[in-house]
Amino acid sequence: xxxxxxxxxxxxxxxxxxxxxxxxxxxxxxxxxxxxxxxxxxxxxxxxxxxxxxxxxxxxxxxxxxxxxxxxxxxxxxxxxxxxxxxxxxxxxxxxxxxxxxxxxxxxxxxxxx
Amino acid sequence: xxxxxxxxxxxxxxxxxxxxxxxxxxxxxxxxxxxxxxxxxxxxxxxxxxxxxxxxxxxxxxxxxxxxxxxxxxxxxxxxxxxxxxxxxxxxxxxxxxxxxxxxxxxxxxxxxx
Numbered sequence: 001x002x003x004x005x006x007x008x009x010x011x012x013x014x015x016x017x018x019x020x021x022x023x024x025x026x027x028x029x030x031x032x033x034x035x036x037x038x039x040x041x042x043x044x045x046x047x048x049x050x051x052x053x054x055x056x057x058x059x060x061x062x063x064x065x066x067x068x069x070x071x072x073x074x075x076x077x078x079x080x081x082x083x084x085x086x087x088x089x090x091x092x093x094x095x096x097x098x099x100x101x102x103x104x105x106x107x108x109x110x111x112x113x114x
Numbered sequence: 115x116x117x118x119x120x121x122x123x124x125x126x127x128x129x130x131x132x133x134x135x136x137x138x139x140x141x142x143x144x145x146x147x148x149x150x151x152x153x154x155x156x157x158x159x160x161x162x163x164x165x166x167x168x169x170x171x172x173x174x175x176x177x178x179x180x181x182x183x184x185x186x187x188x189x190x191x192x193x194x195x196x197x198x199x200x201x202x203x204x205x206x207x208x209x210x211x212x213x214x215x216x217x218x219x220x221x222x223x224x225x226x227x228x
Contacts, residue, residue, distance in 0.1 A: 006156075032214055043117065043202065043218045044157070093156050097214030105149075105156035 002028045004096045006106035013084055013113055021079045021109045023094030029074035030096035034103060035067075038091040050077050084113045120203050120219030127193055128227050135201060135222045136187040143205030146179050146186040147216065151200045160201075161188070193226050200224070 003026040013019050023033055032051050036044040048064075050056040050071035058064045066088075068080040077096075081088055089112050095103040120137045127133060137146070145164055149157035161172050163179035163186060170177055176189045186203055203219040 004156075034214060034216075041221075041223075043220045044216075046215065046217075049215060091154075095156075095214060095216075102159075102162070103214030103216065105158070108154065108156045110154065 002026075002096075002098075002104045004030075004094065004104045004106040006094055006109050008109060009107060010110040011112070013111070015085055015113055016083055018080055018082045019084055019111060021081075021092055021094075021111075023077045023079070023096065023106050025075045025096040025098075025104075028096075028098050030077070031074065031099045032097045032103075033071055033077035034095045034097070035069060035077075035079050036093045036095070038093060038108075040091075044093060047079075081111065084111070086113045089113045118203055118205055118217055118219035120222060122222060123220065124223040124225070126225045126227065129193060129195060131193055133190040133193055133197075133224060134187060135203075136185065137203035137205075137219045138185040139205060139217075140184070142183040143207055143217075144183070145206040146177075147204045147206065148175075148177050148186070148188045149202045149204060151202060151221075153199075157202060190224075193224075195226050195228055198224055198226050 005024045007022045035047045038044045047062045048056045048058045050069045052071050056069035071077040093108040094106045097103040118137045118139050147162050148160045151157045161177040166183050167181045168179040174191045200221045202221050204216040
């Protein structure tokens with residue numbers, strides 16, 4: 001299957017700082033990328049959908065100014081958690097989809113805000 | 115956001131036993147998917163179901179797409195210790211911008227005792 005890579009796998013940051021997470025499709029062009037958040041022992045909750053070259057569509061309740069998403073190319077989307085706080089600590093997972101195809105998941109990024 | 119109702123929440127079984135879990139929804143999905151997630155990793159696709167009533171196998175795994183398009187089950191036969199993990203069902207609605215956009219169940223935590 002297709003390969004989607006996230007970087008970093010884990011990150012620890014201080015409260016108030018910003019953190020950028022990258023999601024790359026390594027062997028296909030991803031017209032759409034999805035960002036999910038997963039709290040311990042809970043399911044994956046969709047945060048936003050991003051299409052290459054256009055603004056991301058955020059799910060209800062997700063702050064677009066706090067979770068900045070950029071999808072500047074067909075192989076890269078980034079999620080920036082701005083002014084991070086301890087309650088933002090979570091497992092962030094991206095998935096990438098080619099036009100009309102399945103979405104493949106990255107390995108996830110564990111964010112800890114201290 | 116909408117979630118699929120997945121049960122049971124957790125299962126503790128002996129190696130060699132069969133396992134069954136299911137998902138239901140109040141709305142119709144055009145595709146049902148079953149994923150397995152290991153700790154600290156992204157979900158990995160196990161089985162995809164495309165047609166109502168479809169029964170699909172992948173090794174020791176068998177899944178069915180309910181005739182009403184509102185439910186699905188996953189069976190694991192002759193469980194082994196490496197089956198341990200969290201299993202998620204996910205639904206996808208019809209095409210267009212819905213490709214790759216998934217709604218997840220709450221997950222079933224599977225523990226297999228040797």
